[in-house]
Amino acid sequence: MQREGSALHGLGVVILKELSDHLTSVRMxxxxxxxxxFALAALYGAIQQIRDTTxxxxxxxxxxxxxxxxxxxxxxxxxxxxxxxxxxxxxxFDAVNGEHNRRTLSRILxxxxxxxxxxFGKFLAGLFTxxxxxxxxxxxxxxxxxxxxxxxxxxxxxxxxxxxxxxxIAYAGxxxxxxxxxxxxFRSPATAALVTLGLWLFLTLIxxxxxxxxxxGFAPSSNEETLILAAQYLSRLSPSTLFGEVVLAILNPxxxxxxxxxxxxxxxxxxxxxxxxxxxxxxxxxQIVGLVAGSILLFVAGYVIFQxxxxxx
Amino acid sequence: xxxDNVIEVQGLTKRYDEATVVNxxxxxxxxxxxxxxxxxxxxxxxxxxLMLLGLSDISGGQARVLGFDPEREPLAVKRRVGYLPDQxxxxxNLSASDNMRYTARLMGLDREEREKxxxxxxxxxxxxxxxxxxxxxxxxxxxxxxxxxxxxMKDAQIAILDEPTSGxxxxxxxxxLQIIRNLKTRNVTVLLSSxxxxxxxxxxxxVALFNLGNIALLGSVAELxxxxxxxxxxxxxxxxxxxxxxxxxxxxxxxxxxxxxSNHLRIYAERxxxxxxxxxxxxxxxxxxxxxxxxxxxxxxxxxxxxxxAGGRHAA
Numbered sequence: 075m076q077r078e079g080s081a082l083h084g085l086g087v088v089i090l091k092e093l094s095d096h097l098t099s100v101r102m103x104x105x106x107x108x109x110x111x112f113a114l115a116a117l118y119g120a121i122q123q124i125r126d127t128t129x130x131x132x133x134x135x136x137x138x139x140x141x142x143x144x145x146x147x148x149x150x151x152x153x154x155x156x157x158x159x160x161x162x163x164x165x166x167f168d169a170v171n172g173e174h175n176r177r178t179l180s181r182i183l184x185x186x187x188x189x190x191x192x193x194f195g196k197f198l199a200g201l202f203t204x205x206x207x208x209x210x211x212x213x214x215x216x217x218x219x220x221x222x223x224x225x226x227x228x229x230x231x232x233x234x235x236x237x238x239x240x241x242x243i244a245y246a247g248x249x250x251x252x253x254x255x256x257x258x259x260f261r262s263p264a265t266a267a268l269v270t271l272g273l274w275l276f277l278t279l280i281x282x283x284x285x286x287x288x289x290x291g292f293a294p295s296s297n298e299e300t301l302i303l304a305a306q307y308l309s310r311l312s313p314s315t316l317f318g319e320v321v322l323a324i325l326n327p328x329x330x331x332x333x334x335x336x337x338x339x340x341x342x343x344x345x346x347x348x349x350x351x352x353x354x355x356x357x358x359x360x361q362i363v364g365l366v367a368g369s370i371l372l373f374v375a376g377y378v379i380f381q382x383x384x385x386x387x
Numbered sequence: 388x389x390x391d392n393v394i395e396v397q398g399l400t401k402r403y404d405e406a407t408v409v410n411x412x413x414x415x416x417x418x419x420x421x422x423x424x425x426x427x428x429x430x431x432x433x434x435x436x437l438m439l440l441g442l443s444d445i446s447g448g449q450a451r452v453l454g455f456d457p458e459r460e461p462l463a464v465k466r467r468v469g470y471l472p473d474q475x476x477x478x479x480n481l482s483a484s485d486n487m488r489y490t491a492r493l494m495g496l497d498r499e500e501r502e503k504x505x506x507x508x509x510x511x512x513x514x515x516x517x518x519x520x521x522x523x524x525x526x527x528x529x530x531x532x533x534x535x536x537x538x539x540m541k542d543a544q545i546a547i548l549d550e551p552t553s554g555x556x557x558x559x560x561x562x563x564l565q566i567i568r569n570l571k572t573r574n575v576t577v578l579l580s581s582x583x584x585x586x587x588x589x590x591x592x593x594v595a596l597f598n599l600g601n602i603a604l605l606g607s608v609a610e611l612x613x614x615x616x617x618x619x620x621x622x623x624x625x626x627x628x629x630x631x632x633x634x635x636x637x638x639x640x641x642x643x644x645x646x647x648x649s650n651h652l653r654i655y656a657e658r659x660x661x662x663x664x665x666x667x668x669x670x671x672x673x674x675x676x677x678x679x680x681x682x683x684x685x686x687x688x689x690x691x692x693x694x695x696x697a698g699g700r701h702a703a
Contacts, residue, residue, distance in 0.1 A: 079462040087492040177476025184470035185493040186462045385442050
């Protein structure tokens with residue numbers, strides 16, 4: 075049945091309202107400081123480490139993101155991969171059930187807008203807020219790197235760092251969409267937050283270890299190659315794995331493959347030589363698409379459930 | 388059906404899996420009328436309202452609001468209809484006027500019109516002085532009034548109010564009912580739901596009594612009284628005199644006269660027979676002490692109806 079009017083009527087109004095809510099909320103303030111402090115700590119460690127090892131690396135600047143100060147294992151990237159989901163979940167877990175519980179949902183939906191605009195506006199505002207924080211953080215890191223290393227990044231390094239930024243935003247989108255999905259399913263924000271956080275811990279910490287075990291337990295083949303590949307495919311169901319692989323390919327130009335490397339592929343290869351940007355991008359492309367597709371799928375799932383949900387409290 | 392009907396509902400039905408919450412109800416509301424959907428909780432009032440607003444799917448039958456189909460043209464309906472949900476909520480951290488600004492933007496009012504209308508409507512409901520206070524400092528009654536201000540700002544042709552007076556103290560209720568009456572003077576049609584029968588009896592032109600997803604009774608309170616109790620008016624009469632009851636029975640419109648105490652008679656009548664009753668008492672040489680009329684209470688009608696319905700079922 076055809077509905078009259080645009081589904082996105084009022085979208086801009088919702089986005090502006092949600093943005094102003096996010097940017098003025100105490101929650102956001104806390105999360106921002108958390109990000110900045112953790113990032114500075116990691117960056118400081120990286121810079122110390124880079125200064126100590128003055129190797130002739132053509133991609134020294136990218137090492138800012140991926141180097142940790144011994145003996146601590148925390149790099150800037152590993153901080154981000156933990157904190158970005160946390161922030162995204164923190165912004166999304168009460169997106170819809172919060173409106174239910176404040177009893178504002180039916181009042182807002184009785185205005186001349188469709189539900190589509192409300193949900194889409196909330197998602198976009200969340201993603202926009204995350205992007206603003208991440209871009210600010212990214213600029214901070216680049217600026218500090220310039221100041222403290224005294225070394226300008228090359229064009230390719232900047233391009234790689236920028237792609238890294240975009241991928242991080244997509245990664246944040248997955249968790250935001252997941253958090254919003256649970257905020258639609260569960261009436262209680264606490265339940266939604268716990269379930270999302272639980273799923274995050276599971277996918278990030280447990281799943282990568284569990285995937286090979288599942289494969290070994292159930293695989294009919296004892297061919298080692300099949301086992302490794304199957305375990306890898308399975309572990310890629312986790313957005314954290316995908317993000318880690320993309321980062322590896324983009325920020326570490328010597329990465330030649332994200333799967334097992336066959337001897338035939340190594341013939342004629344100069345080990346340790348960096349790949350051109352285009353090649354690195356091609357290596358990571360399936361993972362990048364996976365992240366974007368994941369957030370779209372999760373959002374659509376939430377959208378469908380929200381459309382069918384009763385508005386009455 | 389007259390062309391002046393702003394809401395027309397034919398066989399409206401809502402089913403969830405097995406349960407039928409609203410079962411083929413039909414009614415219509417004319418412009419400028421205050422129409423009450425009354426009945427116990429869970430009788431299907433809120434579901435009916437949500438279907439009229441296009442916020443809930445319609446399982447069967449059809450509804451027309453101002454000539455629009457709420458399922459196909461929900462935006463057209465929602466542009467013209469104001470809705471005050473049961474226990475309306477606002478964004479507590481925002482001020483009253485900021486809350487109004489958000490909905491005004493959603494309505495698509497431009498800035499100048501917005502500010503003017505917000506000030507006007509807050510003024511009208513008596514919240515002008517607290518316009519810039521955050522809503523979490525508001526009492527329940529103030530929130531309800533803020534909700535009504537939103538409907539005023541919208542210039543709605545129909546105001547749909549779900550349980551507007553539940554949980555309010557008597558004074559707040561009186562203030563709210565007064566604002567609702569004012570809506571009528573602005574030629575706004577009001578559809579209100581309540582489970583408090585006597586509270587809203589005073590302001591409703593017509594009511595529909597809901598029970599288990601059906602409309603049990605429909606009409607003005609006096610009409611319902613006639614339908615269910617067989618009488619429209621109770622006249623209480625105190626008078627000293629001989630054989631007054633017999634004489635009063637001959638007055639046109641009087642159905643029954645019963646003695647309710649010494650010198651106290653209760654007259655059941657189809658119309659307001661006070662003047663005739665007084666004349667009869669005087670003509671009979673009696674001394675009239677007191678004369679008062681009351682329309683039967685909805686509570687009485689409601690209870691009697693369901694007693695009858697239950698009795699009927701037992702008989703069958």
